[in-house]
Amino acid sequence: MQAEHAVVEVIDDRHGYLAAVEAIRGGHGPIAIDAERASGYRYSQRAYLIQIFRRGSGTFLFDPPAIGDFAELNDVIAGEEWVLHAASQDLTCLREVGLNPTRLFDTELAARLAGLPRVGLGTVVEELLGVHLAKEHSAADWSTRPLPQSWLVYAALDVELLVDLKEKLADVLERDGKTDIAAQEFESVLARDFVVVRAEPWRRLGGLHTVRGQRGLAIARELWMARDAYAREIDIAPGRLVPDSALVAAARAMPESKRDLAGIKEFTGRASRSQIDRWWAAIQVGLSTEDLPALRVAGDSVPPPRVWSEKNPEADRRLKLARAAVTEVASALSIPLENVLTPESLRRVAWTPPGEPTESSIRDALRALGARPWQLDATAQVIAQAFVEASQSPEQAPDEGS
Template identity: 30%
Template sequence: MTPYSYIDTPDALERAVQRLATQPLLGIDTEAAGYHRYLDRISLVQISSREETVLIDPLALPDLDQLGAIVENDAIEKVFHDADFDLRILDRDLKLHVSHLFDTQIAAAFLGVRTLGLGAILEAVLGIVVPKAFQRADWAERPLTEGMKEYAATDTVHLPALRDVLRERLTAAGRLAWAEEEFVRRAQTRWTPPDTTDAFLKIKGARDLTRRALALLRELHAWRETVAAERDQAPFRVVMNEVLLLIAREAPTTAAALRGIKGLSPGLVGRRGDEILAAVERGLAVPDDDLPRFPRAERWERDPALEARGERLRDARNRIAESLDLDPGFVASRAALDDVARVRPTTADALAAVPGLRRWQVEVLGDELLRVLRAETP
């Protein structure tokens, strides 16, 4: 069992923040309810020092500004695992921005680890097996079960010790500065609203529909969003995408035909069947000239020389990654190498000026990339 304190009153929060703000290092994680709820929201904040673990309930504590004394304090190192989502929802929901970050996923990747889930890394590095039973739990549920609280506590209680081992190994490998550069970049992560324009077109399988069926899908998707918002339920829990596609293809116009749609529950047909049929009717009524279509893809001209240059750069990247026992895509993405191929820098300074290229990537790859580029320079 992992000992923890559950914080759900302002006084308890104030005392916990006062204690934690004196610590030099804290493990932090968050839980949200996006898998279950329409309105994804931060539903739990877990913080572990080397001495204690607290679970903070944002649903009971609407004002969490005090946490700024911890997460925005440069004197406190904050240890996250795969901080990307946590940083986004801390920014979105609490307007908090993390400083002095150590991300154990990034650290492990720099050590050549390929399986980067927290459970796998804890088992491989510390020999600790953590439970997985509540990975898809509804964290907006109240009261949380004791099992959920225990699971949440284990997400942070081992982070300080894991950080220590990973940092020591990075230092021994001469890669700590590389990881620290990525930590700083990761800490700049902010929430960006998703683009919901024509979201129905982003459903996998929509491209296989006729334009008439797309019109039905558009109406059905809009109906599902309305119901999901009304019920505060993730849209796929109202109706799966595959079922929406099937309705759009078959265009049922009667309750009997609707009941024949595979995957559509009788209960939903009974409660919402008229609404679904109305959505189908609206889609069938769209004039031919107004039927939706996928935007035309931008045309681009192939550049065989550019493609060959990019391939040579990737070969060089792959050789270096193999020598370092690192994943090639982690050492440098295809997109980054394509940018280098387009710019064609021939000096270290010019290579370092390629947008998005990290200092550590220039250090690791620079000589080989420049050798490839110089070899084709007349």
């Protein structure tokens, strides 16, 4: 059973914020921090609530849109160790308001390295601390104002147990000789920029593969761009205006009039009719433009493994043998395979291996792909050996399984 929680208040003015900063300054130990966004509801990925807990200070919930810049808080806590769960999800929105950690302990990543079978915050807290942590508000619209008290309690609990959880996980990692591994992983997370900029983001439209011809793709592109611009303008998640399936249906139909567009039964969504002029204007551009998109875009990604046996049998053998070897390493370490070495890195080095598959050359190739020193120590030799075996035997290797 979870004990009843005290009433939680949100700090939404500069006076309260500055008073909280001083209180946090007077605390001691790590800074537990979390952020709530409104993914799926708003266009932006900004933080709509930031929660902080520090021993000796207490719990503080801040309203970022109301407060604005958090420079004063960052000055106080930047040099301390920050404890987050799944830091990669929150670092971007924290940095956006001026909160930039220099030392990190990620409890979700630590749980993975510790070999826990499930790493969600509620599950890990229950397993290691014996506390049931309800997660029913995780997908809520945190841009809602005022925020319901039950949501605020949920948000407070998310940080109030993080320091205790960090200490339990640190003990497990030390016991298993994984403290240095965790430190390298945490440093890697801190060094990464999680903002992804795509050259042609419209190509990620769900169902785009069903659109035929360059003209159809041009219509899909213009519809995506019109929806994205409008969603950004009113700060609503694009899919809540018109779903991908509706844009794709319109691109397939290539309507010749606004009436035809309105008559497409698959063209649905809350803004499908109220903004019909906007969508029709986009379709007209798509129908008339001479800037037709390519049917296929050459990327630097490698083909999916399912086609390797036909396209590149040698690479297929390398991948299957190397993946089997790395799987054994992951099992011995009790660390998930994807954390021992990302599948993409293994595929890339198998598809385009160094000229001579030695441990040194594999190390260099994996290091260039972002592998950490501990990953190189764990995998470079077994991958090199697998590549040598693959070149010597064309026989069927174990199933790749992905």
